[in-house]
Amino acid sequence: MDEAEFMRGRVYGADHDNPGPRIGRVYAHLVGGPLDGLLLDITDLTEGERGRGVSLATEIGRYGPGGHCAYGPRPGDPRRFDWRGDVP
Structure with a gap:
């Protein structure tokens, strides 16, 4: 299994023992960039x-440890957050 497949269906920042979405929470799909395919609890x-x-x-991301990725809602589809770039 490659890294992209491993990360699919996982929630950004979730516990490794329980990486999937939880009932009653709202998620956005991260699209593009280093976190592509992850879900973000919004x-x-x-x-x-x-x-x-x-x-x-x-x-x-581009800046390695300590770096960040910027994501924003897709116009017309606020349940998808598109990658806007990496920041230090």
Whole structure:
């Protein structure tokens, strides 16, 4: 199994022993970039926060450990967050 297959269906930041989505939570699909295919729990984000997008810590982006990936909602499909680039 390659890394992309391993990460599919997993929730960003979830416990490794229970990596899947939980009932009663709202998720967005991360599309593109180093976190492509992961789910992001957006349950506790306000509508305004969801609209601004998120910066997620990752070790597999352009800036390695300590770096972040920027994702934002896709126009017309707020349940998909598209990759906007890597940031230090």
